Amino acid sequence: MVGDAVERARRFVQRLRVERSRVDRDVEEPPQRVGKHAVFGSTGVAQRMREHRRKLSGPREAPGTVQLMEFRRINALPPYVLGVMDALKIEARRAGEDIIDLGFGNPDIPSPDVAVKKLAEAVENPRNHRYSSSRGIPKLRLAITDLYRRKFGVDLDPDTQACTTIGAKEGFSHLMWVLLGPGDAALVPSPSYPIHIWGPLFAGAEVRHVRLGPNQNFFENLLEGWTDSWPRPRVIVLSFPHNPTTACVDLEFMTRMVDFAREHEVLLVHDFAYADLGFDGYEPPSLLQVPGATDVAVELYTLTKSFSMAGWRMGFLLGNAEVVAALAKLKSYLDYGTFQPIQIASIVAMNEAPDYPVEVNEVYRGRRDALVDGLARSGWEIEKPKGTMFVWAPVPPPYEELGSLEFAKLLIRDAKVAVSPGVGFGPGGEGFVRFALVENEHRIGQAVRGIRRALTKLG
Ligand SMILES: Cc1ncc(COP(=O)(O)O)c(C=O)c1O
Numbered sequence: 001m002v003g004d005a006v007e008r009a010r011r012f013v014q015r016l017r018v019e020r021s022r023v024d025r026d027v028e029e030p031p032q033r034v035g036k037h038a039v040f041g042s043t044g045v046a047q048r049m050r051e052h053r054r055k056l057s058g059p060r061e062a063p064g065t066v067q068l069m070e071f072r073r074i075n076a077l078p079p080y081v082l083g084v085m086d087a088l089k090i091e092a093r094r095a096g097e098d099i100i101d102l103g104f105g106n107p108d109i110p111s112p113d114v115a116v117k118k119l120a121e122a123v124e125n126p127r128n129h130r131y132s133s134s135r136g137i138p139k140l141r142l143a144i145t146d147l148y149r150r151k152f153g154v155d156l157d158p159d160t161q162a163c164t165t166i167g168a169k170e171g172f173s174h175l176m177w178v179l180l181g182p183g184d185a186a187l188v189p190s191p192s193y194p195i196h197i198w199g200p201l202f203a204g205a206e207v208r209h210v211r212l213g214p215n216q217n218f219f220e221n222l223l224e225g226w227t228d229s230w231p232r233p234r235v236i237v238l239s240f241p242h243n244p245t246t247a248c249v250d251l252e253f254m255t256r257m258v259d260f261a262r263e264h265e266v267l268l269v270h271d272f273a274y275a276d277l278g279f280d281g282y283e284p285p286s287l288l289q290v291p292g293a294t295d296v297a298v299e300l301y302t303l304t305k306s307f308s309m310a311g312w313r314m315g316f317l318l319g320n321a322e323v324v325a326a327l328a329k330l331k332s333y334l335d336y337g338t339f340q341p342i343q344i345a346s347i348v349a350m351n352e353a354p355d356y357p358v359e360v361n362e363v364y365r366g367r368r369d370a371l372v373d374g375l376a377r378s379g380w381e382i383e384k385p386k387g388t389m390f391v392w393a394p395v396p397p398p399y400e401e402l403g404s405l406e407f408a409k410l411l412i413r414d415a416k417v418a419v420s421p422g423v424g425f426g427p428g429g430e431g432f433v434r435f436a437l438v439e440n441e442h443r444i445g446q447a448v449r450g451i452r453r454a455l456t457k458l459g
Pocket residue numbers: 105166167168169170193239243271273302303304310313314315
């Protein structure tokens with residue numbers, strides 16, 4: 001008996017050694033490439049992984065080939081349009097071209113000095129190196145609710161109606177997880193900032209596109225979208241001033257939306273990323289300014305554009321207490337909060353540099369004028385936007401048949417200017433390109449001259 005057990009153990013150890021040597025060989029053998037697949041040794045780990053996948057999902061690869069895993073959620077994603085244009089830009093720069101990058105809306109204006117100094121000071125304190133609160137430390141939530149009181153005359157409870165997010169983008173994405181699931185639907189403007197479409201889709205919900213932009217009556221389109229949708233959408237996504245179309249709305253529009261939401265029992269989610277970017281006397285309204293809005297609405301505010309603090313990843317969800325609590329609960333499972341020195345410096349930005357957004361706004365206004373006036377002199381007429389840090393430009397008629405992607409490629413190649421093709425923002429974006437005002441006026445002047453030289457068909 002004992003002898004049998006010893007023999008079984010010996011054989012087991014022997015088998016392990018053989019397996020181990022196969023694993024080592026698989027790991028050590030450098031993979032070769034066959035087509036787009038990596039090819040490992042035909043025994044051991046790679047083999048077992050192939051067999052396991054075949055059992056799960058049937059054969060779909062040549063023997064000896066390891067196909068990268070089939071992933072969930074991201075498979076349907078088209079290449080991120082900004083990524084496609086980025087690749088072209090990098091290629092041109094490698095070839096020695098000076099490309100003026102008006103494609104990616106990545107703010108170039110420095111963050112407020114007081115915030116930078118406070119960050120450096122706070123990081124020295126070891127107490128700030130620990131996990132922080134995922135909802136945001138109390139003084140940070142107080143600072144954002146104070147800002148809302150000062151700027152919009154809106155009273156919010158920092159304990160129940162405010163939660164920090166890792167920028168508006170993360171806040172929006174995870175908010176969709178708690179609001180939507182398979183079988184649900186959301187109404188989303190189209191064209192759109194991509195996560196407004198993909199956030200609901202990642203959550204498993206359906207998206208109904210509501211056309212927005214020049215010559216569109218968004219509210220009428222929304223009513224139509226609502227009537228045509230079954231099941232009724234649980235969420236309506238709004239975002240004004242709007243990226244990419246630069247469409248702006250007034251408080252009356254927001255009031256109609258709140259009335260609509262109340263009547264139809266639907267939640268409004270307003271991404272207010274361009275809260276402080278309004279020109280020529282236009283002041284973007286907060287959805288929460290509408291009396292009673294917090295019954296049916298939440299709003300995302302971010303320091304990214306207003307305080308030019310993009311890399312700091314500091315945003316907030318504000319408004320309806322139940323919805324704020326739901327996101328805070330999910331976030332408490334997902335993250336441990338933003339690095340505390342960033343939270344502390346963000347408090348200082350809002351409290352001690354409250355006029356910084358006005359300065360930022362003035363910089364973007366100057367750039368907008370330089371671009372739109374310059375292009376008009378070249379024969380490309382574009383309406384001046386009243387808000388955002390973008391210009392949404394119709395592809396000029398002589399180039400219309402190219403479509404926005406080919407036209408954007410032409411601008412990189414011949415004008416040395418990178419823009420975002422409208423088609424990347426959803427079906428409603430075709431026929432337009434988006435300029436991001438993230439280079440200084442001198443460079444924008446240079447871009448205009450390049451465009452004038454390149455667009456020879458303009459009158
Ligand atoms: C509408 C909109 N929401 C959110 C963001 C990203 O904001 P944040 O940096 O706060 O994630 C952007 C950035 O371009 C945007 O245009």
